Amino acid sequence: MKKLLIIFVMGLLLFSSSSLAKDMEKKFSKVASGKPELIQEGAEKGFCPVCAMSINHNYKTSHGVVAKKSKDNRQYCSIRCVLVDGKHAHEGNKHVVVDAKTEKIIDAKTAYYVLGSKAPGTMSKISKYAFASKDDAKAFNSKFGGKIVLYDEMIASAKESLNSDIAMVNMKKNKMMYPMxxxxxxxNCRPIKDFSSYKRINELKTDIIKNKICDDSIKMKKLQAVTLYLWEIKRLGKSL
Known part of the structure; x- marks a missing residue:
């Protein structure tokens, strides 16, 4: 009887801690509280060039690459998408990130990061939030947990989990987003005859909205599903 009581209490504690973590995630919003700072050009500047997710909705995990040799600045929903973009992010360009406290764009390499907090991550199970001020990082850390690290450790962690993050995202796309x-x-949409004019996925998503290719019921998650299907299945030829 005593053993059963101990097991019950332990289970209750685990459930409570899990519920608390979920509540903390709900209390923290990644969405920009005001007008977001965007470094991309063109009508598509509000969407990630790798996955087409909204920069505004994932603003506090947004990273960017400022091109030194061209005007091709890119802003991503997450560090995961920076790494997926590969070459563009590593050819001498400047890496920037949004300060999760001030919501200003700062130098990514001089920022303090809270790694693996209970606040929600973007495209990764391991969240990564940047701060220009170490005090702001400490305040966030005391509320949401995680570990305060510098750029090199953050990027090493992102690279280490990249394959599993990609696998997690691909599973979701295969099971839900592509079929949807x-x-x-x-x-609900008019057919697109030629996809070759779109250089990146955010251009496609912007065109769907601008030219009303789909009816008014296709918004948010539904719009993302249509965009992913058209770009990755129809344009890139991935198997469904």
């Missing part, structure tokens, strides 16, 4: 996008595109 295919169904919605066929029933």
């Amino acid at each position: 996008g295919k169904k919605l595109y066929k029933s």
